[in-house]
Amino acid sequence: MELAVLKHTGEDTGRKVSLSAEIFGIEPNDHAIYLDVKQFLANQRQGTHKSKERNEIAGSTKKIKKQKGTGGARAGSLKSPLFRGGGRVFGPKPRDYSFKLNKKLKVVARKSALTYKAQESSLSVIEDFAFDAPKTKSYINLLNGLSLTDKKTLFVLPEVNKNIYLSSRNLKNAKVVTVDDLNTYDVLNADTLLLSEGSVSKLETLLLKK
Incomplete structure (x- = not known):
């Protein structure tokens, strides 16, 4: 050519x-x-992405309501992924791509x-x-x-x-x-x-x- x-x-x-x-x-x-x-x-x-899991969230560990009798599901911590402001389940962590x-x-x-x-x-x-x-x-x-x-x-x-x-x-x-x-x-x-x-x-x- x-x-x-x-x-x-x-x-x-x-x-x-x-x-x-x-x-x-x-x-x-x-x-x-x-x-x-x-x-x-x-x-x-x-690869520097990072989210906090429940063990990394700053906050009280006090049980937020009694175990039984509320008519709702039991809950032990505000850090639970189910609550707003709680930790993220299986969130991204720093890694090499x-x-x-x-x-x-x-x-x-x-x-x-x-x-x-x-x-x-x-x-x-x-x-x-x-x-x-x-x-x-x-x-x-x-x-x-x-x-x-x-x-x-x-x-x-x-x-x-x-x-x-x-x-x-x-x-x-x-x-x-x-x-x-x-x-x-x-x-x-x-x-x-x-x-x-x-x-x-x-x-x-x-x-x-x-």
């Missing part, structure tokens, strides 16, 4: 880059994608996500460039040149570029990551995936290594 390499202004450079069929042309594995996205979202959860997945499965999931982007023609390759200083307006001009102002974009760089990252940070629908931080969720969550020219070879090295 070949894609034209674009300038960051949106113009065609006249060059093309070849994308590996082993990454952008595989048979997508939807279940691998599901597991990888599930893990990513689970790992984002803090994260779980592990095999590395090979995660690789398959990323390849599948990239394949879907290639099939949907939601993938563009941008020549390597750099901003002189971090300016949000510079990144907006980049999106304007590519006609992606109203699209949710994910820009993948071969390595950390502080000026490009800081320029995009204030934009709601723009995200910049390095190849090493690329994950299945971000790929699928973006309307358009932008790959810098240098990230293509690094992506192939990362996902095709034995």
